[in-house]
Amino acid sequence: MSGAAPGTRPILETKAVACRFMVSAGMFRAARPLHAVNGVSLSLAKGDVLGLVGESGCGKSTLAKMLLGLVPPTAGEILYEGERMAGLDRIAIARGIQPIFQDPYSSLNPRKTIGAIIGLPLRVHRVGAAADVRRKVEAMMDLVGLARRFYGLYPSQLSGGQRQRVAIARALIMRPELVICDEPTSALDVSVQSQILNLLQDLRTELGLTYLLISHNLAVVEHMATRVAVMYLGRIVEEADTATLFATPRHPYTQALLASVLTPEPRLGLPDIGLGASFPNPLDPPPGCSFHPRCPQAMAVCRSVAPRPLADAAGRVECHLYDEAAALEEAS
Amino acid sequence: MAIESLAGIDQILEPSAGALLRRRVFGHAGFLIGLVIILAILAVALLAPVLAPYDPYDQNLSQRLINPVWFDNGSWAHPLGTDQLGRDYLSRLIYGARISLLIGTVAATISGLIGTSLGLAAGYFGGRVDMAVTFIITTRLAMPVILVALAVVALAGGSLQVVILVLGLLLWDRFAVVTRSTTMQVRALDYVAAARATGCSTLRIVLAEILPNIMNALIVVVTLEMAQAILLEAALSFLGLGVQPPLPSWGLMVAEGKEYMFFSPWVITIPGVALFTLVLAINLLGDGVRDLTAPENRS
Amino acid sequence: MSAILEVEALDVKIPLAHGILHPVRKVSFSVARGETFCIVGESGCGKSLTSLAIMDLLPKRAQRTAGRLAFAGTDLLGLAARRMEDIRGDRMAMIFQEPMTSLNPSYTVGNQLEEAFLRHRGGKRGAARERAVFLLEKVGISAAGSRLGQYPHQLSGGLRQRVMIAMALMCGPELIIADEPTTALDVTIQAQILHLLAALQREFDMGVVLITHDLGIVARVATRVAIMYAGQIVETGTVDEIFSRPLHPYTQGLLRCIPVPGRTRRGEHLGSIPGLVPNLVGEQRGCSFRNRCPHEFAACAGSNVALKSLAPERAYRCLLSPAQCATNALEAAE
Numbered sequence: 001m002s003g004a005a006p007g008t009r010p011i012l013e014t015k016a017v018a019c020r021f022m023v024s025a026g027m028f029r030a031a032r033p034l035h036a037v038n039g040v041s042l043s044l045a046k047g048d049v050l051g052l053v054g055e056s057g058c059g060k061s062t063l064a065k066m067l068l069g070l071v072p073p074t075a076g077e078i079l080y081e082g083e084r085m086a087g088l089d090r091i092a093i094a095r096g097i098q099p100i101f102q103d104p105y106s107s108l109n110p111r112k113t114i115g116a117i118i119g120l121p122l123r124v125h126r127v128g129a130a131a132d133v134r135r136k137v138e139a140m141m142d143l144v145g146l147a148r149r150f151y152g153l154y155p156s157q158l159s160g161g162q163r164q165r166v167a168i169a170r171a172l173i174m175r176p177e178l179v180i181c182d183e184p185t186s187a188l189d190v191s192v193q194s195q196i197l198n199l200l201q202d203l204r205t206e207l208g209l210t211y212l213l214i215s216h217n218l219a220v221v222e223h224m225a226t227r228v229a230v231m232y233l234g235r236i237v238e239e240a241d242t243a244t245l246f247a248t249p250r251h252p253y254t255q256a257l258l259a260s261v262l263t264p265e266p267r268l269g270l271p272d273i274g275l276g277a278s279f280p281n282p283l284d285p286p287p288g289c290s291f292h293p294r295c296p297q298a299m300a301v302c303r304s305v306a307p308r309p310l311a312d313a314a315g316r317v318e319c320h321l322y323d324e325a326a327a328l329e330e331a332s
Numbered sequence: 333m334a335i336e337s338l339a340g341i342d343q344i345l346e347p348s349a350g351a352l353l354r355r356r357v358f359g360h361a362g363f364l365i366g367l368v369i370i371l372a373i374l375a376v377a378l379l380a381p382v383l384a385p386y387d388p389y390d391q392n393l394s395q396r397l398i399n400p401v402w403f404d405n406g407s408w409a410h411p412l413g414t415d416q417l418g419r420d421y422l423s424r425l426i427y428g429a430r431i432s433l434l435i436g437t438v439a440a441t442i443s444g445l446i447g448t449s450l451g452l453a454a455g456y457f458g459g460r461v462d463m464a465v466t467f468i469i470t471t472r473l474a475m476p477v478i479l480v481a482l483a484v485v486a487l488a489g490g491s492l493q494v495v496i497l498v499l500g501l502l503l504w505d506r507f508a509v510v511t512r513s514t515t516m517q518v519r520a521l522d523y524v525a526a527a528r529a530t531g532c533s534t535l536r537i538v539l540a541e542i543l544p545n546i547m548n549a550l551i552v553v554v555t556l557e558m559a560q561a562i563l564l565e566a567a568l569s570f571l572g573l574g575v576q577p578p579l580p581s582w583g584l585m586v587a588e589g590k591e592y593m594f595f596s597p598w599v600i601t602i603p604g605v606a607l608f609t610l611v612l613a614i615n616l617l618g619d620g621v622r623d624l625t626a627p628e629n630r631s
Numbered sequence: 632m633s634a635i636l637e638v639e640a641l642d643v644k645i646p647l648a649h650g651i652l653h654p655v656r657k658v659s660f661s662v663a664r665g666e667t668f669c670i671v672g673e674s675g676c677g678k679s680l681t682s683l684a685i686m687d688l689l690p691k692r693a694q695r696t697a698g699r700l701a702f703a704g705t706d707l708l709g710l711a712a713r714r715m716e717d718i719r720g721d722r723m724a725m726i727f728q729e730p731m732t733s734l735n736p737s738y739t740v741g742n743q744l745e746e747a748f749l750r751h752r753g754g755k756r757g758a759a760r761e762r763a764v765f766l767l768e769k770v771g772i773s774a775a776g777s778r779l780g781q782y783p784h785q786l787s788g789g790l791r792q793r794v795m796i797a798m799a800l801m802c803g804p805e806l807i808i809a810d811e812p813t814t815a816l817d818v819t820i821q822a823q824i825l826h827l828l829a830a831l832q833r834e835f836d837m838g839v840v841l842i843t844h845d846l847g848i849v850a851r852v853a854t855r856v857a858i859m860y861a862g863q864i865v866e867t868g869t870v871d872e873i874f875s876r877p878l879h880p881y882t883q884g885l886l887r888c889i890p891v892p893g894r895t896r897r898g899e900h901l902g903s904i905p906g907l908v909p910n911l912v913g914e915q916r917g918c919s920f921r922n923r924c925p926h927e928f929a930a931c932a933g934s935n936v937a938l939k940s941l942a943p944e945r946a947y948r949c950l951l952s953p954a955q956c957a958t959n960a961l962e963a964a965e
Contacts, residue, residue: 055817056788068529094531107522111544121530159907160674170526189673190844194888194901201900216818219847223890223897246892260822262847263891266870270829270851273822359648 009082010043011178011210012067012097017041017076018234019062023283034283036062038234039076041309044178049204049211051225051242053218053257057282059234060214064182067212069093095125098171102183104163108155114141115151118169125174140169143206144199161192168199175207182214197224218261222246230254233280233290240315250317252295289320297321356624363620369613377429384423388580392418397596412602415585416592421599424580425606431581432562432610435496439561440554442500447507448550452538454508455515465508472505478567485573495574499561510553514546548622555618559611566607582607635806635838636662636685640698643677643684650912655680656862659698659938662838664805667829669841669849669870671885672859675908678842681859682808686725687715703805721751724799728811730791734783740794741779747801759801766797770827789820796827800835807832808840813848825852846889850874855944858882861919862911864938866947878947878956880924887963902963918950926951926959 016039022031036059044050054060065071066078069085078085080096098121101107108117119137122128128136138148144165155163164184171179184200185193197220203209215221221228222242229239230253238251249255259271274296280286286293292302299320307318357363376383392414399406400413400421412421454465484498518524519542527541566583568574570590575581577588582603589599643655655677662668672678684695687707700707702723707715719725727733735743744763745756752759760779767775770793783791792812799807809828813821829852832839843849849856853870858879866879877883887902895901906923909915918924921931930950940946941953949956 055819065525068525070525070528090528091531094529097529099526099529101522101526103522107526109523109527109541109545120527120532124531124536161907167526170530190846190885190888191673191904194890194903195905197890198900198903201898218818219890219892222892223895223901242897256819260818261892262822262845262851264846264850264874264886264889265891266850266874268851270826271822272826273819275819275823 008045010045011081012042012044012212013079014040014042014067015076015079017063017066017073017078019059019066019071020074032283035234035285036282037066037073040231040234040236041076042229042236042239044210044212046177046210047208048227049213049225051221051228052212052214052231053216053221053228054231055216055257057233057280058231059282060231061182063231064099064180064212064214067180068097068099091125094121095174096176097178097180098174098176100164100167100171100179100181100184103187104160104167105155105187107167108163110155113152113154114146114158114166117155117166118173121170121174127174136173137169140173143203144169144172145195159192160188161195164188164192164196165199168196168203172203172207172209176209178210178212180212180214183216184213185220186215186217193220200224218257219263230257233282233285235290235318236309236316237291237319238315238317244314248314250314250322251291251319252297252321253291256296360620360624362616363624366613366616366618366620369609370617373429373610373613374433376426377433380426380430384420384426386420386423388419388424388427389578390419390423394418397592397599399596400598400602413596413598415599416588421602424585425582425602428580428582428585428603428606429610431492431575431579432565432607435492435499435565436558436562436610436614438496439499439503439565440558442497443502443504443557443561444507444550444554446501447504448511450504451508451511452515452542455512456519456534456538456542458516462512465512469505469508469512472502475502477502477564481564481568482571482573485568490568490573490576492575492579495565495568499564503557503561503564506553506557507550510549511546514549515542518542518545548625551622551625552618555614559614562607562611562614633663634661635664635703636840637699637701638681638685638697639700640696641681641684641700642696643680643689643693644696645690645693647912652912653915654862654911655684656915658859658862658864660857660864660867662806662840664838665832665836666854667832667839667841667852669843669853669856670859671843671846671849671856673844673908675861675911676859677862678859679810682725682810682840682842686719686723686808687712688719688725717751720747720804721802722804723806723808724802724804726792726795726799726807726809726812728814730788730795730815731783733795734791736783738782739779740781740783740786744779744794744798744801747798751802762801763797766800767794769800769831770794770797771823772797788816789824792816792820792824793827796824796831800831803835804837806838806840808842810842811844812841814843814845821848828852846885858885861909861915863919863948864946865920865949868945872945876957877960878953879920879949880926880951880956880959881920883956883960883963884923884925918948925963926955 017037018035018039019037021034021036023034024031040063042050052060062071066073069090072086080088080093085093115134115137118140119133122133122136138151141148141150146162146165146169150158155166158166181200185196188196201224204211213221213225225242227239227241228245229236230251231237232253238245238249238254245254246258249258256273256275260273275294280290288304289302289307292298295302301320307320308323309316309318310322395414395418396416398410398414401408401411406413410420410422412425415421415424450465450468454462480502481498485494488494524537524541527537565574565581566586569581569583570587572587575584577584585603586600592599638661639659641655641658645652645654658681660668670678670681680689683689685700689695697708702718741760741763745759748759748762749756763779764775767778772778772790772793786794813824816824825848828839841852850870855869856867856873857864858866858881860881866873866877866882873882874886877886884902884904888904890901904923909919909922916935917932918936921927936948936950938946938948
């Protein structure tokens with residue numbers, strides 16, 4: 001099940017969006033550019049769960065912040081419900097797009113009570129009087145599985161899983177359309193993680209939500225997502241629906257990622273990934289295809305020419321191995 | 333409408349917050365000592381007209397430099413003796429408490445407002461605002477406080493209002509530095525990003541999300557600056573460029589008594605001890621409040 | 632293979648303002664050379680404190696007691712602090728989770744590696760440097776000589792963890808305790824580091840105690856496994872036994888919680904363990920898992936449940952019989 005009927009407008013769309021930071025290299029040298037997000041085009045249809053996978057430094061957190069409207073893009077544009085996000089005011093964006101962050105210990109204001117934290121969006125958007133606010137907050141707490149007596153407690157009195165439920169309640173209380181989940185369960189224990197994932201699934205059906213699920217845990221992504229996009233050094237290198245991506249990954253990086261998932265099956269031993277040991281420096285990306293120093297299938301053309309994005313029925317991939325024009329050049 | 337995953341999520345991890353707080357307050361010796369002393373001094377200051385046996389400005393030249401009661405020739409008529417103009421020392425000490433507390437609180441408030449605003453702006457906005465504020469802080473740090481204070485007072489005349497104003501306008505640097513660094517730390521946390529994503533205005537975020545979480549550090553700074561303001565006023569008065577006689581400022585009392593230091597040392601020691609006690613109590617109280625209200629201590 | 636580490640009835644108590652915290656309760660296990668013993672559990676189960684207790688690195692307030700704690704036959708319990716320092720880092724080494732905070736940012740990598748060697752073996756810096764280069768190359772760091780002069784912040788996470796491993800090996804230890812060594816690393820680096828540890832273990836015939844919460848890692852690298860919950864070991868066995876015939880309800884629950892591509896059905900609920908870990912302050916009566924166990928019955932709240940031994944290295948802590956546990960596992964799988 002991959003989302004809305006064709007022809008409907010996607011909820012969120014990014015067009016070659018980029019975010020470039022200038023990093024100072026010391027007192028006497030010019031600042032260097034860091035392309036955290038380097039031309040990403042995504043589209044999210046209503047009801048989708050788009051899994052965004054990638055390792056540290058690939059830019060997924062920066063992309064998440066851009067989609068929330070917290071960081072302005074330095075190039076390209078983001079369209080929310082067909083309108084340019086740059087032209088929308090923050091309240092309008094806040095009504096429709098909400099985050100759930102990774103760290104339950106730093107995503108809640110330690111000085112506020114649970115009730116105040118969950119109720120903040122209601123007050124900011126001026127929905128209802130005080131008694132109304134309390135009722136709505138308590139209804140939301142029921143929905144996410146928090147006992148009502150937590151209303152007056154502080155975050156430090158709750159466990160990690162309970163705090164994450166508070167974060168979910170806060171994100172959903174204004175019934176947004178799109179929820180950006182940035183590693184929502186990575187900081188939680190396994191037994192709590194499954195509770196939260198189940199909760200997220202139930203809420204998606206109940207409230208008709210669309211998720212962007214950012215995670216480095218491929219097993220979780222495979223379980224929850226309808227489509228998956230793989231990110232490397234600021235670009236999407238492959239995108240497909242979940243079943244296709246996991247069955248037939250095309251990009252060598254995707255293949256390496258999938259191979260390194262350690263499933264709890266004892267007889268299989270450790271996988272041999274075959275990636276080189278040279279780690280990418282986002283400040284100084286390799287020329288041509290940014291993955292070529294680590295790629296077990298790198299060709300000569302990969303070292304000098306960046307691959308073109310190619311789209312077909314199965315999805316999208318950016319790799320010379322699938323580019324006929326490049327193959328012709330290689331052969332000549 | 334309950335979701336399946338509701339089962340069994342029932343445990344609160346700790347006994348009630350109120351009980352824990354009471355337990356901790358009474359276990360914190362420094363806080364209690366500081367609190368008791370401050371309350372005592374505050375009570376003395378507020379009840380000065382009732383407590384003081386004499387008018388602190390009342391001179392009686394035939395009763396000059398009478399020794400306090402613990403000397404052989406002292407008497408309970410003047411428990412702390414009299415100063416060089418025959419004024420009852422106990423009464424002057426009591427009224428002096430008012431001046432010290434007034435200076436401490438008002439100067440700390442003024443400098444707190446200035447420094448915190450600058451620090452919040454620098455920490456939250458970063459970039460050029462931060463550069464500008466840092467420049468201002470550095471400029472202020474380059475100034476020798478005592479000399480500037482002396483110069484201003486010399487020009488504008490010494491009086492309680494001028495001294496308070498000068499101290500308030502000069503002592504904000506530590507506020508600004510501490511506020512700036514703590515704001516930058518808090519700014520990077522997820523709950524601030526969540527508040528921005530909720531659509532909160534900048535002012536709301538700064539006042540409701542950031543400020544309560546940097547209060548801890550600021551409390552310590554408030555106490556330090558209060559203490560410093562009190563001591564600075566004493567120093568300025570000692571140098572003759574602070575509060576003017578006949579106000580019973582403790583610093584002025586030390587200044588006026590220095591001529592008699594070798595014959596009647598208690599003239600300096602008594603206000604000196606009073607200053608020391610007040611400053612110590614302020615620091616103990618500040619440390620205690622910070623320890624007790626740290627959010628980690630809630631669970 | 633004789634046991635390199637023997638732990639019997641290890642107990643850790645920490646006195647707090649409102650009672651005594653008992654985070655490690657009568658933990659017993661043994662590790663032989665050449666085997667990888669995994670201690671698995673979630674946060675708060677006491678696995679990290681167990682490793683710190685073995686290395687005598689507990690905070691001052693903590694009190695450690697044990698029936699027996701022996702390393703290569705030497706009793707560690709009565710050992711003077713100085714003697715323990717001699718063993719620690721030399722014959723017993725530890726690898727921590729966060730390489731950035733375990734490496735001193737003010738000293739070069741080479742300096743720290745050499746110090747580790749010189750502290751225990753003495754001698755000249757030249758010999759220490761040679762060994763450092765040798766080990767850096769062994770752990771897969773190219774251009775090892777030039778790396779010696781680098782500072783920790785100049786290296787990536789994966790490289791730093793390799794340096795940590797090299798540092799642990801400087802004196803040729805017989806036992807390595809690795810506490811979540813790959814949790815902070817990217818998943819592609821994780822596989823490389825685990826390969827490395829396995830290769831080094833084979834080459835140097837070391838015993839490895841690997842502490843983790845990740846059952847995937849356990850399945851792929853462990854020889855034997857102990858599952859910890861609320862300070863106690865609740866099940867032990869070989870890796871095959873634990874994954875194909877888990878007995879304790881907690882182990883069964885954990886295995887059901889994990890999404891496995893190809894096995895768990897997408898869109899359906901994952902298994903879950905409701906409730907929270909119990910408070911470990913004060914006296915504990917009855918089974919610690921009972922408030923979260925789907926098979927709880929009256930006797931579970933009675934006296935403490937003992938570890939039942941089915942075979943020399945196979946035990947579990949539950950009042951249910953093995954047959955009942957097996958049936959429960961089958962029912963849950965449907």
